[in-house]
Amino acid sequence: MKRVVLLAVLSSILFSGCEDVIEVDLPEQDTRLVVDGLIRVDTDQTYLPVEIKLTLSSNFFEENVPTSAESVLIMYEETVDGIVVSQGSSSLAETSPGSGIYVPDPNFSSDQRIPTSLLDRNFLFTLLIRHQGRLYLAQTRYVPVVPINSITQGTGTLFGDNETEVIVNFTDQPEVDNFYIFDFGFGEYLVTEDEFYKGQEFEFSFFYDQEFDPGTVLDISIMGADQTFSNYMDQLIEQSGDSQGPFQTPVSTVRGNVFDVTDLDNIDVIDNVDQPEVFPLGYFAIVQEEKAQVTLN
Template structure:
């Protein structure tokens, strides 16, 4: 049901002192990691807005202790196609441009000859969205479909604790959509996420507690979101939360062993199998998803 209620990663630096009249310097060699393209393509949709808030962030993975560095691409494009009986009946595209040179942030190109924004009205159809990125001479591809979500019924403050007194309990209540296998991603802010699936509460009202590892001042506003997820995105986030901890956003320093749905297709030889390139060590990091987001707030007592 609910995975990773609290995951805390402590990085401890240990200094060794020798009381022998001299001091030895101990150097620790960290494992070298290949630099990889990182794609932060989680697009959160407010269905009441006119356009999908498309924003793709590109960066390069860095060393163990450093943050990822923004990187620019030669081109970034989203293609969307609606299928009926395996036949494309509607299609469109959105050309993205960098908000400022070197930022690595890409949005629908405001200077294009036509409006490149994508209307939320198309989400009523069954569209397949394809993200194409050309970066440093290589071509990357990711595909996703829009995933809706149910609203949050209520959020209230609890009085329980999990590990100690310096915690804040919030109790979240929502009702699962019946007759469908549902997966959810909760964003509690401060880089803290939680995933859950409806295996044991299908079609029912469900309530659970989440514990922040700090106490907040009275009047503090906590923003909490529920996001739709398919099983693939659910599995990806579950692994990412497990391995990276909840001290920062999951796309900040993705773990090298967690692969998302973005593939290097530069040498693709079969268009029907996008992950068939026979280069197992050549892969990017990150994920591309378009999901509905429902928000809630709690004002701390």
Template sequence: MKRILLLSFIFTSLLVSCEDVIDVDLPDQDTRLVVNGLIRVDETEPYVPVEISLSLSSNFFEENVPTSAESVLITYEEIEDNVVINQGTSNLAETSPGSGVYVPDPNFSSDQRIPTTTLDRDYVYTLFIRHQGRLYLAQTKYVRTVPINSVRQGTGSLFGDNETEIIVNYTDQPDVDNYYLFDFGFGEYLVTEDEFYQGQEFEFSFFYEESFEPGTVLDISVMGSDQTFYNYMDQLIEQSGAFQGPFQTPVTTVRGNVFDVTDLDNIDVLDNVDQPEVFPLGYFALVQEEKAQVTIN
């Protein structure tokens, strides 16, 4: 479980325990396709590390089950005055049968990897998934982030001694609205926007609700985000709780940017049919990631 302190604002919660065990009948959920399409990019590498994971949603407290698709494809297009001026395609293949993990097909007749040089252009990236006879689509653009200036261990605490404070410092890019997704490891994520510190150096504390052995190295990263992905992760982090990744089945369904377009007559209008209950879960995002480490004293 994480606890977060931003500047001088402390958020607390009341924890109530009881000894009685209560059995709760939870309703069955419809099985849905779950798409883990968060692609983290290191711009110093020659290729984008494309990896799309597919699974089927489960009931409460159960793990999602990997699932195979008939086909998975990423296209990228640069459009100017409604005309495609540059384009490319990446055909994906499953790493092993039944894994549900898809990467650029190494056995294709041409190199299916996406060079990081494409990220310098204003491409729209579209993910197509054909699964169990249905067609799914998601679109995104590449979002950059800023480097982390420093990460250091603090000595503060919120509720007790069995905590570890990490202080993160970075400088926001001026003259543009920025959104950030921080990954603190152990399934711990944090989103923040620059509404109150645009263009400024900013520092905040993150509290792990545990202590670490001296010498433990913690990996921390920040990823770029647009407002839509920010809102999605904000809801999903809140609902998934501690010890779950952001692409597990949440308590309440959170819709991402992946759509079932099987029965649509115009994929540019994703709500033109009366099918409010036909949708997958998950998200497709292509973001820059900057990393830092801190060694626990």
């Protein structure tokens, strides 16, 4: 992606003296609510790091705009044989007016933080957002992950010399189908599943499209994911070109797991409102994150 941008800039400089200015009318995009609800859990911490970011989608090449909601709430419940045996909720408040960032309300009459210990049980978490008179809903369950065994610096290249190779090693959890999301920083993500390395130690190379100064420390993390979240991230990474975070400026209307349920007509099917053009963007997920570092030579 960076090479393409560089070539475009060089071409602009070389031919600026003989080119006419052409104005291109880009299509207007419908403004949609964008929900950044990815909660990355460190199981050594006492409470979940709940932070929900709300923005409004923008036109091409423009940043999303923070937006405030009338209310944001996370409910959670545990069921056994269809019977609710435990439940609770967390009321969220905006960190500052107009920020669009919501965390457990520190001024509530009781502690609204969600204990990490709940993740040892199979709770269903429901995010409810009331925004500009409409009601949005998303549901998820916690997904654990395996640790990273090691990260080392490699010497290989993929397309040229101005690259940095890191070699990641981890061991897949056996007996279940696993999906993993790697965060390499700089808005670069990678999605993988264990179809061909189930229960085995697995190693792969990732190439940064740049060189770093010696002594640079890179923070890399692995997150658990279910198949739906994995598919969502895979589509978003492909369409964003690895040039930005997954919730910054969506280049297309990739559907997540957040639904507009204002006109819900069936409590068993949350996307059954017969309005295919009425939907928000973004995702709500609670996943374990394991981090590792590598110091470059």
